Amino acid sequence: MPEEPQENKLKHPCFPQVDDESARVWRYMDLAKFVWLIESQSLFLPRLDLLNDPHEGSIPPFIVKARNEQLLGMNAEKFANEIRDINQQTRRAIFVSCWNLGNDESEAMWRLYCSNDHGVAIRTTYGKLVNSVSDDPYLYIGRVTYIDYKSQGFPQDNMFYPVMHKRLSFSHEREIRMVKTSSQYWGLGSPAGPVGVSIPWKPESTIDAVYVNPYAPSYYYDVVRMIVNRIIPSLSDKLFWSEIRENPAF
Numbered sequence: 219m220p221e222e223p224q225e226n227k228l229k230h231p232c233f234p235q236v237d238d239e240s241a242r243v244w245r246y247m248d249l250a251k252f253v254w255l256i257e258s259q260s261l262f263l264p265r266l267d268l269l270n271d272p273h274e275g276s277i278p279p280f281i282v283k284a285r286n287e288q289l290l291g292m293n294a295e296k297f298a299n300e301i302r303d304i305n306q307q308t309r310r311a312i313f314v315s316c317w318n319l320g321n322d323e324s325e326a327m328w329r330l331y332c333s334n335d336h337g338v339a340i341r342t343t344y345g346k347l348v349n350s351v352s353d354d355p356y357l358y359i360g361r362v363t364y365i366d367y368k369s370q371g372f373p374q375d376n377m378f379y380p381v382m383h384k385r386l387s388f389s390h391e392r393e394i395r396m397v398k399t400s401s402q403y404w405g406l407g408s409p410a411g412p413v414g415v416s417i418p419w420k421p422e423s424t425i426d427a428v429y430v431n432p433y434a435p436s437y438y439y440d441v442v443r444m445i446v447n448r449i450i451p452s453l454s455d456k457l458f459w460s461e462i463r464e465n466p467a468f
Contacts, residue, residue, distance in 0.1 A: 224352045232378035233360025236319065236394070239345030242426075243394050244318040246331035246339045249442070252428075255340075256450045260416040261351075263313035263398055266381060267306075268413060271388065275309040275380045278367040285374075303406055308377050310410040311403030315396040317347065319361065325462055326390055328431060335433040338442060339460070340425050344394065350424040354417060357398040364389040422452050432460035 228235055247255075255261065266275050282302075289298040318327050323339065331337065342350075351357050358378070364386050365372070372379045381397055403411040428446070430439045439459060446453050 227358050228348070228360075230358055230360070230378070231373075232376055232382050233358050233397075234363065234382075235360055236344040239343060239348070241319060241344045242321050242341055243344050243347055244320065244324070244327065244339050244341050245316075246318070246324075246327045246337065248332060248334075248337045249445075252338050252340070252442075253445055253449070255419070256421050256446070256453070258416065259419055259421060261315050261396075261419040262414050262416050263315045263396065264414040265310060265411055266312040266314055267309040269314070271384070273367075273385060275305070275312065277305065277374075277380055278365075278371050280368065281371045281374070300406065305380070307404065307406060307408060307410075308380075311408070312377075312381055312397060312399045313411065313415045314381070314398075316391075317394040317396075319344070319392040319394050323429065323460060323462060325432075328433070328460070328462070332431050335431055335435075336438060337431050337434075339429045339431075340421075341427040341429065342424050343426065346424050346426070347394070350419055351396060351417065354398070356400070357396055357417065359394065359396045362391075362393040362395050422450060425453060425456065428453060428457045429460045430458070432463035 227233070251262070285301070286298045289295065289301075318324060328337075328339070332339075348359055351359060360382060363372075363383050365383055367385050372383050378397065382395060384391075384393070398415060398417065400411065403409060428442070430442050439457075443454065443457055446457055
């Protein structure tokens with residue numbers, strides 16, 4: 219894949235941009251992932267086909283059916299199978315980092331990604347997140363589009379379209395997605411990519427706030443603070459309990 223300047227990447231048709239660069243974005247994670255992130259100053263991008271949703275990178279079934287029927291009618295069954303295999307290989311050549319777009323915390327995201335009542339959420343803005351990866355010529359970022367896979371489709375002329383579309387049942391995630399790939403894993407017969415890749419990332423200049431799980435025990439906040447003070451003290455003033463933890467008023 220040729221190197222792409224940042225201004226071109228942000229205009230890529232597969233990666234819709236957020237209109238307001240000051241819009242908040244969040245990443246909810248367990249404590250081990252947070253410690254690795256601030257210690258290594260890196261982001262880890264898992265391989266697309268290893269995410270929890272087996273439909274990641276897939277194509278709406280009615281489009282696949284129409285395509286296969288057309289190719290079979292042309293006696294091109296082998297080509298139909300090759301397209302399927304190429305699409306599967308593409309899933310093993312793409313790596314992603316998933317973020318949540320929203321000006322407020324999401325209780326649902328805490329439940330989904332920190333289900334053991336531990337973990338933290340880091341908050342930044344869309345503009346800062348874009349700038350934090352702007353030096354990588356092979357990494358794209360944009361909003362995921364949610365569609366009804368029974369009746370809606372997307373263009374078939376770019377491998378990123380399936381990566382940047384998901385089923386409507388996931389629309390609550392309001393996902394911002396970073397996507398990175400390498401041509402060495404493309405094509406039939408290519409090896410699968412590693413389980414994930416890491417990229418340099420500067421938490422100190424990118425993170426605006428770190429929130430501790432609202433359902434964590436009281437001592438957990440102190441543990442997170444000790445870790446932050448030891449690894450990256452400049453974030454100490456940006457550490458807070460989740461606002462969801464506030465006591466109710468009657």
